[in-house]
Amino acid sequence: MSREPRIRLDRVGKWFAAPTVAGKRTDALSDVSFELAPGEFVCLLGPSGCGKSTILNLIAGFEQASTGRVLLDGDPIREPGPDRGMVFQQPMLLPWLSVRENVTLGPRLAGQTPARYLPEAERHLRLVGLHDFADHAPWQLSGGMRQRAALARAWLPNPEILLMDEPFGALDAQTRLSMQELLHDIWRDTGTTILFVTHDVDEALFLADRVLLMSARPAGIRAEIIVPFGRPRDPEELVADTDYGRIKRDILHCVREEAARSLALDPA
Amino acid sequence: MTLESELTLEPYQGPAAEERTAAGPRPSRQPSRGHRHWPISVASVILFIAIWQLSGSLGWVDPLLLPPPSEVFRTATELALSGYRQTPLWQHFLISVARALSAFAAAIAIGIPLGLFMGILPMLNAVLDPFVQFLRPLPKIALIPLVVVWFGIGETSKFFLIFISSFLSIVVGAAASVTGVSQGRIRAVQTLGASRGQIFLYVVLPNALPELFTTVRLSVGIGWTSLIAAEMVAANSGLGWMVINAGTYLRTDVVLLGILLLGLTGYLFDWVLTRLQRRFAPWAGKDA
Numbered sequence: 255m256s257r258e259p260r261i262r263l264d265r266v267g268k269w270f271a272a273p274t275v276a277g278k279r280t281d282a283l284s285d286v287s288f289e290l291a292p293g294e295f296v297c298l299l300g301p302s303g304c305g306k307s308t309i310l311n312l313i314a315g316f317e318q319a320s321t322g323r324v325l326l327d328g329d330p331i332r333e334p335g336p337d338r339g340m341v342f343q344q345p346m347l348l349p350w351l352s353v354r355e356n357v358t359l360g361p362r363l364a365g366q367t368p369a370r371y372l373p374e375a376e377r378h379l380r381l382v383g384l385h386d387f388a389d390h391a392p393w394q395l396s397g398g399m400r401q402r403a404a405l406a407r408a409w410l411p412n413p414e415i416l417l418m419d420e421p422f423g424a425l426d427a428q429t430r431l432s433m434q435e436l437l438h439d440i441w442r443d444t445g446t447t448i449l450f451v452t453h454d455v456d457e458a459l460f461l462a463d464r465v466l467l468m469s470a471r472p473a474g475i476r477a478e479i480i481v482p483f484g485r486p487r488d489p490e491e492l493v494a495d496t497d498y499g500r501i502k503r504d505i506l507h508c509v510r511e512e513a514a515r516s517l518a519l520d521p522a
Numbered sequence: 523m524t525l526e527s528e529l530t531l532e533p534y535q536g537p538a539a540e541e542r543t544a545a546g547p548r549p550s551r552q553p554s555r556g557h558r559h560w561p562i563s564v565a566s567v568i569l570f571i572a573i574w575q576l577s578g579s580l581g582w583v584d585p586l587l588l589p590p591p592s593e594v595f596r597t598a599t600e601l602a603l604s605g606y607r608q609t610p611l612w613q614h615f616l617i618s619v620a621r622a623l624s625a626f627a628a629a630i631a632i633g634i635p636l637g638l639f640m641g642i643l644p645m646l647n648a649v650l651d652p653f654v655q656f657l658r659p660l661p662k663i664a665l666i667p668l669v670v671v672w673f674g675i676g677e678t679s680k681f682f683l684i685f686i687s688s689f690l691s692i693v694v695g696a697a698a699s700v701t702g703v704s705q706g707r708i709r710a711v712q713t714l715g716a717s718r719g720q721i722f723l724y725v726v727l728p729n730a731l732p733e734l735f736t737t738v739r740l741s742v743g744i745g746w747t748s749l750i751a752a753e754m755v756a757a758n759s760g761l762g763w764m765v766i767n768a769g770t771y772l773r774t775d776v777v778l779l780g781i782l783l784l785g786l787t788g789y790l791f792d793w794v795l796t797r798l799q800r801r802f803a804p805w806a807g808k809d810a
């Protein structure tokens with residue numbers, strides 16, 4: 255890639271003060287380096303507890319690296335900002351606002367007038383199938399609907415970078431598939447840079463340009479897979495591709511090995 | 523490949539008719555406990571009043587010790603028409619309510635902002651907390667001599683006694699209400715560009731609102747309780763004063779009437795606040 259990376263992690267280590275059996279601190283990340291090119295879609299895969307959310311938190315600016323550098327367009331990241339949107343493992347909607355008020359929170363915090371953001375907001379609500387529920391309270395929606403609202407909320411301000419932490423993990427298989435297709439289409443139309451954490455190899459292979467496999471804690475990047483399939487991708491065609499099975503097998507092999515190592519690490 | 527070739531998919535008919543009726547219709551939403559059982563509460567109160575009445579009519583209890591409801595009712599109409607000690611009953615009632623409401627209003631207007639600031643500014647909390655914690659459990663009757671010396675025996679003393687007891691518990695409750703906000707919600711609005719002030723307005727404050735309502739309900743209850751203490755300070759009107767004064771003349775019927783009115787008014791305050799809470803903070807305890 256010849257272009258300047260949008261995000262660069264340079265030998266990043268991160269530990270927490272919480273003591274473990276092995277020592278006085280929890281080492282989450284040992285030595286993580288990777289780059290995200292502008293407009294790239296990268297998936298992060300790894301065993302539970304290896305530090306995937308920690309990486310997103312560092313890029314979002316919620317936490318600071320213990321060692322190494324986390325750079326956005328070449329500058330160190332110090333605090334959260336609207337240029338880096340985030341979809342969390344939980345929807346994290348505000349129960350005191352309606353679905354529409356939640357979705358439009360970004361532009362409203364930026365002081366935009368309704369005339370400017372409402373047409374686009376209505377379009378997003380329709381895209382995620384929540385147009386008829388815009389005036390409902392978030393707690394009147396199902397779990398899947400809430401997560402769709404959270405997706406629309408993160409998209410509406412059009413962030414340059416979108417960090418997604420297993421956003422579809424709690425959805426049923428059908429909704430997940432349609433959300434993946436929706437995400438794919440929006441990404442293609444907007445050119446946002448996306449870092450997407452998932453446990454689901456199929457999801458990663460359907461969405462990503464590149465998959466980063468993480469090792470067990472203290473984690474580093476163990477392998478990088480360039481996803482060779484062209485776009486647009488069709489989920490049904492994809493699984494019939496001869497390369498698909500081979501790549502999926504390789505990834506699963508790595509993931510299971512790391513998962514076994516991470517379980518062996520925790521003596522209990 | 524088609525599924526239909528291997529499986530015959532018949533339209534689903536639902537469970538057999540007998541099964542459906544046997545199970546009975548399911549209520550769509552469980553009404554809250556208090557709502558479902560209100561007829562029992564009403565019956566219980568009616569039964570209580572009936573036994574109380576019988577105890578007087580059948581001569582079980584000396585009516586001087588416990589006047590029956592009929593006599594309390596007669597006293598109520600009498601006082602409503604001719605007043606107690608030259609003051610009409612409604613005026614005793616209104617003056618007590620006015621004293622209490624003005625003190626509550628001041629306690630809420632000052633206590634909530636102060637408590638919120640203590641909750642978000644640890645320094646301020648460290649400075650004020652020892653005094654608040656010392657004064658809050660203090661029986662307010664102990665303050666009466668000082669209050670009289672400071673403010674005299676006029677309305678200011680009464681206002682101050684009700685004010686101080688509700689104010690202290692509002693401050694403590696408001697300070698606690700802002701601490702329980704989830705990190706996830708704060709982070710969510712930070713990624714949308716919220717400033718510190720916006721985080722407070724959009725997350726911390728609404729998150730605290732249900733607990734603020736609960737705090738106000740508790741504090742209003744405490745303030746109403748201290749009305750008697752306030753009206754012990756050389757008053758000549760008010761429900762609290764009426765009860766104390768009637769006691770010295772053994773007018774137990776007036777005492778009971780006063781107690782009933784004091785209790786019902788406190789109940790009414792709480793009912794109104796509960797209504798407001800449901801209307802303005804319906805998200806209490808809701809996840810999203």
Ligand SMILES: Nc1ncnc2c1ncn2[C@@H]1O[C@H](COP(=O)(O)OP(=O)(O)OP(=O)(O)O)[C@@H](O)[C@H]1O
Nearest residue numbers: 270272280282301302303304305306307308309471
């Ligand atoms: N605030 C914290 N304090 C102490 N330890 C933490 C903290 N946050 C994360 N950790 C530790 O860092 C490690 C990585 O956590 P992280 O949440 O990044 O895992 P993850 O890869 O996202 O896992 P999962 O797939 O289960 O979500 C874990 O061992 C966890 O115990």
Ligand SMILES: [Mg+2]
Nearest residue numbers: 306307308419
């Ligand atoms: Mg995680």
